[in-house]
Amino acid sequence: MKEPPTDHVHSDAFLAKLMRDQLKLSIACALCFAVALIALPLLNYWQPELMARRIGGFTLTWLILGVLFFPFVWVISYVFIRRSIALEEAEAQAAKDGSRS
Amino acid sequence: MNVLLAMTVDPWIAALALATVAVTVAMGFWSAGKSKSAGDFFVAGRSVSVGWNASAISGEYLSAASFMGVAGMVMLNGYDALWYPVCYACGYLFLLLFIAGPLRRFGAYTIPDFAEGRYDSPLFRKIAVCFVLFIGFFYTMPQMKGAGTTLAYIFPGLPYWAGVVVVGAVITLNVSLGGMKGITLVQAFQYWLKMFAIALPVFVLASVVGHYHEHLGANASAAPAAVERKALPGKAPGDAQWLAPFGSLTTKAVDNALKSAPSPEAKAELEAARRPYSLLYTYSLIIALVCGTAGLPHILVRFYTNPDGVAAKRTTMWVMILIGVFYVFPPVYGVLGRSLTPELYDAVGAKGTDKVVLELPTLLAGKDHPLLGSILSGITCAGAFAAFMSTFSGLLVSMTGALAHDIYGRILRPQSTPEQRLKAFKWSAVIVGGLAVALGTQVEKPNINFLVGQAFAIAAASYFPLLFMSVWWRGMTMKGAAAGMLGGGLAALAAITLTTLSDVYSVKSLADFWVAHPLLRILCEQPAIWAVPLSIGLMIVVSKATSAQVPADVRMKMLVLHAPEALGLKQEYIKEHEGLGH
Numbered sequence: 209m210k211e212p213p214t215d216h217v218h219s220d221a222f223l224a225k226l227m228r229d230q231l232k233l234s235i236a237c238a239l240c241f242a243v244a245l246i247a248l249p250l251l252n253y254w255q256p257e258l259m260a261r262r263i264g265g266f267t268l269t270w271l272i273l274g275v276l277f278f279p280f281v282w283v284i285s286y287v288f289i290r291r292s293i294a295l296e297e298a299e300a301q302a303a304k305d306g307s308r309s
Numbered sequence: 310m311n312v313l314l315a316m317t318v319d320p321w322i323a324a325l326a327l328a329t330v331a332v333t334v335a336m337g338f339w340s341a342g343k344s345k346s347a348g349d350f351f352v353a354g355r356s357v358s359v360g361w362n363a364s365a366i367s368g369e370y371l372s373a374a375s376f377m378g379v380a381g382m383v384m385l386n387g388y389d390a391l392w393y394p395v396c397y398a399c400g401y402l403f404l405l406l407f408i409a410g411p412l413r414r415f416g417a418y419t420i421p422d423f424a425e426g427r428y429d430s431p432l433f434r435k436i437a438v439c440f441v442l443f444i445g446f447f448y449t450m451p452q453m454k455g456a457g458t459t460l461a462y463i464f465p466g467l468p469y470w471a472g473v474v475v476v477g478a479v480i481t482l483n484v485s486l487g488g489m490k491g492i493t494l495v496q497a498f499q500y501w502l503k504m505f506a507i508a509l510p511v512f513v514l515a516s517v518v519g520h521y522h523e524h525l526g527a528n529a530s531a532a533p534a535a536v537e538r539k540a541l542p543g544k545a546p547g548d549a550q551w552l553a554p555f556g557s558l559t560t561k562a563v564d565n566a567l568k569s570a571p572s573p574e575a576k577a578e579l580e581a582a583r584r585p586y587s588l589l590y591t592y593s594l595i596i597a598l599v600c601g602t603a604g605l606p607h608i609l610v611r612f613y614t615n616p617d618g619v620a621a622k623r624t625t626m627w628v629m630i631l632i633g634v635f636y637v638f639p640p641v642y643g644v645l646g647r648s649l650t651p652e653l654y655d656a657v658g659a660k661g662t663d664k665v666v667l668e669l670p671t672l673l674a675g676k677d678h679p680l681l682g683s684i685l686s687g688i689t690c691a692g693a694f695a696a697f698m699s700t701f702s703g704l705l706v707s708m709t710g711a712l713a714h715d716i717y718g719r720i721l722r723p724q725s726t727p728e729q730r731l732k733a734f735k736w737s738a739v740i741v742g743g744l745a746v747a748l749g750t751q752v753e754k755p756n757i758n759f760l761v762g763q764a765f766a767i768a769a770a771s772y773f774p775l776l777f778m779s780v781w782w783r784g785m786t787m788k789g790a791a792a793g794m795l796g797g798g799l800a801a802l803a804a805i806t807l808t809t810l811s812d813v814y815s816v817k818s819l820a821d822f823w824v825a826h827p828l829l830r831i832l833c834e835q836p837a838i839w840a841v842p843l844s845i846g847l848m849i850v851v852s853k854a855t856s857a858q859v860p861a862d863v864r865m866k867m868l869v870l871h872a873p874e875a876l877g878l879k880q881e882y883i884k885e886h887e888g889l890g891h
Contacts, residue, residue, distance in 0.1 A: 217876060223864055226871045231781060234406040241402055245599070249591045252554035253584065260553060265526030269554060273391045274640050278633035281399045285626045288406060293619055296873040303876055 217303045226299055233295060237288045244280065248273060321680075322463055325687035329502065329694040330479055336495045338486060359620055363627035365493045368500030368695075369703035370397075370628070371635055372448075373455025374761040376503060376696035379636070381663035382758055383643025384653070386558035387551035390643070392594055393758070394636035398629060400602025403773075405625040408603055411780045411870040413621035420772070421715045427779050428787035429860050431720070436791055437775075438715045440798060444605070444768050445708040446748060451760035452704070453477065453749020455697040458757075462667055463690055473749040480698055481742025484705045485735040496702060499695040500631060506692025507638045510670045510685040514645060517676055521641045524648045528552045538648045545654040551647070555587035559594075562586065562827035562834070569824055579827070589838065590831050597837035601765030604772030617874050642666050663757060667693065705742055712737040763805045770840035771798030778848050780870055783863050789852025797844020804833040804840070 216222055252259050252269055259269035266275070375397065382390035415423055420441060425434035453473045460472030483495065515521065519536030527534035529548035541547075550556045557564070563583045570576040615621040646653065646665035649672055653662045666689050673682035713734040718725060725733070752760065775794045778785050808830070811819035823830035832839060852859075860866060865878075872878045 217872070217878070218864070218868065220864065223868055223871070227781070227867065230871060238403070238406050241399070245399075245595055246592075249554070249588055249595075253588050256553065262526065262530075265522030267388075267525075267552060270388060270391070270525065270552070273388070273395055275637065277395050278398060278637065281402050282626070282630055282633065285402055285405055285629055289622050289626050292410070292622060296619070296875075300873040300875040303872070 222303065229295060229299070230292070233288065233291055237284050240284050241281065244277070318464055319683050319686065321683035321687040322690050323687075325684075325691040326459075326463055326694050329691040329698070332498070333495055333695075333698055334479060334483060336498060339494075359615075359623045359627060361493060361497050362615060362620075362624045363631055364497035364500045366496075366624065366628045367631040367635070368496035368498070368503065368699045370632060370700070371500065371503050371696055372700035372761070373452055373459075373693065373697040374757050375636070375639065376507065376693050377455060377459075377663055377666050378451075378758040378761070379639035380642035380646065380666045381661070382558075383640045384646040384662040384665050385546075385643075387546065387556050388554050389556050389558040389591070391640060392591065393598065394639060396595055396598030397602060398633045398636050400599040401625055401629045401632070403599055404603040405622060405629070408776050408780060409621045409625045410618040412776065413615050414618040414872075414874060415866075415870050420776075421711060421719075423779075424775070424790070425719075427860070427866060428785075428790060430787040433787050433791055434715060434719065436795065438711045438720075440771055440794065441711040441715075442708055444764055444772070445704050445711075446745065447767065448605070448761065448764040449701060449704050449708075449745040450748055450752045451757045451764075452697040452701045453745060454752050454757050454760065455693065456701075457749065457753065458663070459667070459690065459693045459697070462664060469753045470750040473746055476694075476698060476701070477742055477746035477749065480701045480705060481738055481746075484702055484709060484742070485738035496699045499699040502695045503692045503699075504631075504635055506688045506695070507635060507642075507666070510689055511638050511641050511645075513681065513685060514669060514673070515641075517673060517678070518645065518649060521644060524644045525552075527648060536648065539651050541647075541651050542654050545647070545651055555584055555591070559587040559590040562590075562823065562830040565830075566824050566827040582827070586828060586831055589828075590835055593831070593835035593838035596841055597762065597766040597769045597835060600769035600773040600837065600841055601767075604768035604776065605764075619874075639666070642669055645669055701745070705738060705745070708741045708745075709734060709738045712741060763809075766801050766805060766835070766837050766840070767798050769837045770801040770844050771795075774841060774844040774848060778845065782852075783867055784852055784856060784859060785848060786852045786855045786858045787860075788855045788858065789848045789850075792851040793844040793846075793848030796847040797840045800843060801836040801840040804836040808834045 248269070259267065261268045263271055375394070379390070379394050379397075382393060412423065415426065421434045421437040424437035425431060453476070456476035457469040457472035460475065461467050461469055511521075523534075523536045524538075527536055527538050529552045545551075546557050560583055563579055563586055567576060567579050570579055615624055642665050643662075646662065646669055650665060650668050653665055653668065655661075667686060670685035670689055671682050673679075673685065675682075713730060713736075717733040717737070718730050722729065722733075771794045774797060775790055778793070779790060807819060808823075810816040811823060868878050
């Protein structure tokens with residue numbers, strides 16, 4: 209198997225930066241989601257009275273899980289997509305600039 | 310036929326359900342005329358717009374378990390069952406964050422294409438094909454069960470197997486005629502039908518019998534209920550247990566053990582373990598559902614129908630919105646059903662809480678709205694039809710693709726012409742459809758959600774680690790990937806099979822073992838918490854041990870997976886491979 213050419217776009221440094229930047233963004237968004245997913249059962253476990261507090265007929269934990277969790281995830285995905293598209297544009301530009309220099 | 314005539318069939322319910330089938334078939338025929346090339350059949354010509362694709366993915370994803378099973382589970386188990394709809398919807402976030410874009414950029418027809426392309430290994434393709442078919446058939450069975458039980462509800466007295474055969478035959482015909490392009494339109498239409506069918510009756514019902522929050526508020530409240538509420542039968546869980554977290558779903562194993570605890574000390578020990586074990590069950594369930602969503606092959610194959618990686622990401626976000634909005638509604642049926650149809654607690658399976666979505670609208674007949682009750686019940690039946698028909702269509706395309714493209718086109722007859730492959734697609738659809746129907750007739754007994762949960766846990770422990778690690782770790786070798794996928798997937802399968810043997814086939818010795826070891830029972834019933842790390846761990850260890858076998862052009866492969874498409878690296882990669890005779 210022939211190794212790819214060694215210009216800027218095909219370099220290890222470019223790939224490493226590409227993957228690092230993308231992974232950083234994905235992990236940051238995943239952490240927001242994971243914290244909520246881990247925290248809710250823990251709050252149910254350690255703060256049952258607080259989570260059973262009534263808000264308009266719903267218990268607080270039912271309202272969070274059955275209703276509010278969906279828009280929360282939509283916000284994370286919206287932020288991710290905007291940043292990820294901006295990141296791709298910046299990466300494409302950086303690659304072109306790097307190839308020129 | 311005489312049997313059918315003797316039944317008491319509500320004409321509205323039958324007419325609306327049959328109309329759904331007729332529209333599905335008509336759309337399939339119409340689309341069939343537009344599907345010409347192999348690309349149209351396998352990946353809809355890679356030209357499906359974000360809106361259409363998001364609707365089609367959502368239509369495919371919202372299965373019988375989502376439409377009927379979630380409401381039934383919420384009615385039966387209360388708060389704990391809410392994790393199902395939430396994780397079904399939010400699992401897409403993991404897909405979006407880590408897998409959707411790179412997978413589309415890599416550009417392959419199927420997951421086995423990706424497996425072979427990433428590791429240059431035809432052997433790994435064969436292993437991946439087996440898993441596509443395996444998980445697919447597992448996920449097909451609950452859809453068939455949904456078909457059999459809904460038809461039995463519409464036509465009382467009709468045998469279960471007849472529903473399975475009728476629905477299986479219709480969808481198989483549709484898929485073999487139109488392939489992926491044909492079902493894209495059908496599934497997009499079916500998403501909106503399901504959304505309408507689940508939402509409209511809720512709004513009408515709430516205006517007549519009281520709102521979601523009022524019925525929820527009537528549980529475990531000292532104040533007199535603001536809405537009508539029938540007395541709960543003995544089999545129903547108590548208000549406090551139903552409304553609060555760590556209820557009957559997650560404490561079942563400990564509750565069973567408590568019934569036969571040998572001493573007061575053992576009882577006290579089990580009582581102390583109840584909540585921690587319940588927490589463990591909850592986390593394992595979350596991992597299975599979130600990672601399983603990101604690893605279902607019939608959903609993943611749809612990402613290849615996007616024009617590019619950016620479209621794949623936008624599609625995923627819209628899917629999350631569409632299915633998130635949908636999943637707000639089934640729990641409403643569960644809550645209303647607890648107040649208004651508590652008699653369902655006394656029955657089991659398809660005659661129990663699983664049919665609350667179909668049953669609730671008929672209550673309007675008793676509130677001086679007989680026609681409205683029949684029409685709304687007909688609409689929910691049409692939605693249930695759309696649910697199992699669209700999911701089965703997607704599964705059939707995915708499995709047919711694996712059989713026709715991977716086994717026939719790549720393994721058996723690599724020199725076949727496009728016409729021969731198209732013919733193979735149609736025949737494969739008939740073979741897979743026939744097998745799915747045969748398997749569907751064998752699962753009348755197990756619960757729909759139970760079967761779906763099994764498919765999710767196996768996908769979570771096999772495909773999700775494979776995709777995640779292949780996309781993000783350069784050091785993965787084919788042996789590492791195969792060891793992790795097989796090790797995690799088969800271990801999850803073995804654990805689940807053990808619980809199935811005791812629950813469905815009543816193996817007494819195993820049931821006794823679970824009573825004595827509730828923790829092991831939880832870890833086998835919900836294996837994701839250990840099977841996913843096992844799979845990833847195996848991938849790392851075996852890949853490190855075989856690090857000399859990392860594909861030589863891995864840097865180029867990773868560039869294709871991650872570099873923006875504007876750089877054109879994919880075309881360069883394809884040219885290079887063609888030059889080498891691949």
